[in-house]
Amino acid sequence: MRALPRIVMACAVLLAPLFASGQMLIRWPAGSVLSEPQLAMLGGADNFFGIEKIDDETFARIDGVSYGRGCTTPRKDLRLLHILHRNFAGQTQVGEIICNKAAADDLLAIFRELYDAGYPIEKVYLVDEYGGDDNRSMSDNNTSCFNFRSKPGMTQLSQHALGLAVDINPLYNPYVKGSRVEPASAARYADRSRSCKYYIRQGDICHRAFTRRGWRWGGSWHSSQDYQHFEKNK
Ligand SMILES: [Zn+2]
Numbered sequence: 380m381r382a383l384p385r386i387v388m389a390c391a392v393l394l395a396p397l398f399a400s401g402q403m404l405i406r407w408p409a410g411s412v413l414s415e416p417q418l419a420m421l422g423g424a425d426n427f428f429g430i431e432k433i434d435d436e437t438f439a440r441i442d443g444v445s446y447g448r449g450c451t452t453p454r455k456d457l458r459l460l461h462i463l464h465r466n467f468a469g470q471t472q473v474g475e476i477i478c479n480k481a482a483a484d485d486l487l488a489i490f491r492e493l494y495d496a497g498y499p500i501e502k503v504y505l506v507d508e509y510g511g512d513d514n515r516s517m518s519d520n521n522t523s524c525f526n527f528r529s530k531p532g533m534t535q536l537s538q539h540a541l542g543l544a545v546d547i548n549p550l551y552n553p554y555v556k557g558s559r560v561e562p563a564s565a566a567r568y569a570d571r572s573r574s575c576k577y578y579i580r581q582g583d584i585c586h587r588a589f590t591r592r593g594w595r596w597g598g599s600w601h602s603s604q605d606y607q608h609f610e611k612n613k
Contacts (some may be wrong), residue, residue: 409505412473428461441477451536452525453517457477458468460487461475485593513528524545529558551578554605
């Protein structure tokens with residue numbers, strides 16, 4: 380994870396005019412942190428935001444993990460998004476998201492808007508980095524989208540199985556149904572009367588970025604509240 384950015388940096392010196400043209404997508408590994416001078420030298424944030432089809436290399440990362448056995452969402456309907464976000468230290472950090480192609484343009488615009496606004500998102504790795512285990516991903520406060528799985532405690536497929544739902548900062552924005560909280564380690568964050576700058580609230584920057592584009596927020600559901608969750612139909 381460390382060597383690759385150094386190689387890319389060396390290449391960037393030689394290819395600076397090309398990067399500056401805004402024509403090249405730079406693919407640093409998720410979790411890489413960029414300083415402001417690095418970002419400027421590499422042509423700015425535009426070069427780190429892009430949408431790609433699921434090539435063989437990417438498919439090998441998700442096959443049998445988030446793209447589990449019996450997955451009914453065709454590979455051709457999925458896209459890999461490269462994004463930047465502000466981590467909790469306020470630094471520029473690289474993220475990766477897999478979503479449905481029908482959601483790709485929306486999500487690229489949403490994450491760009493949140494990045495430009497300085498909205499804090501701690502980490503954005505594919506859920507495959509957690510073995511496709513949503514509970515591990517949520518407990519680590521990882522923001523993610525596609526995962527071929529059912530809804531919590533049900534057999535019905537989740538919108539995540541279609542790549543049409545995103546969970547943002549899930550540790551601080553848990554799923555709550557009565558006394559049940561997921562992830563369990565987030566129990567203290569089920570109390571929404573607390574003051575927490577990572578809480579998603581109605582009308583805030585994150586909520587508006589999604590709902591303006593027709594996404595629904597799980598935090599406004601009645602029988603349960605899924606504060607991390609935004610979803611859209613195709
Ligand atoms: Zn969700």
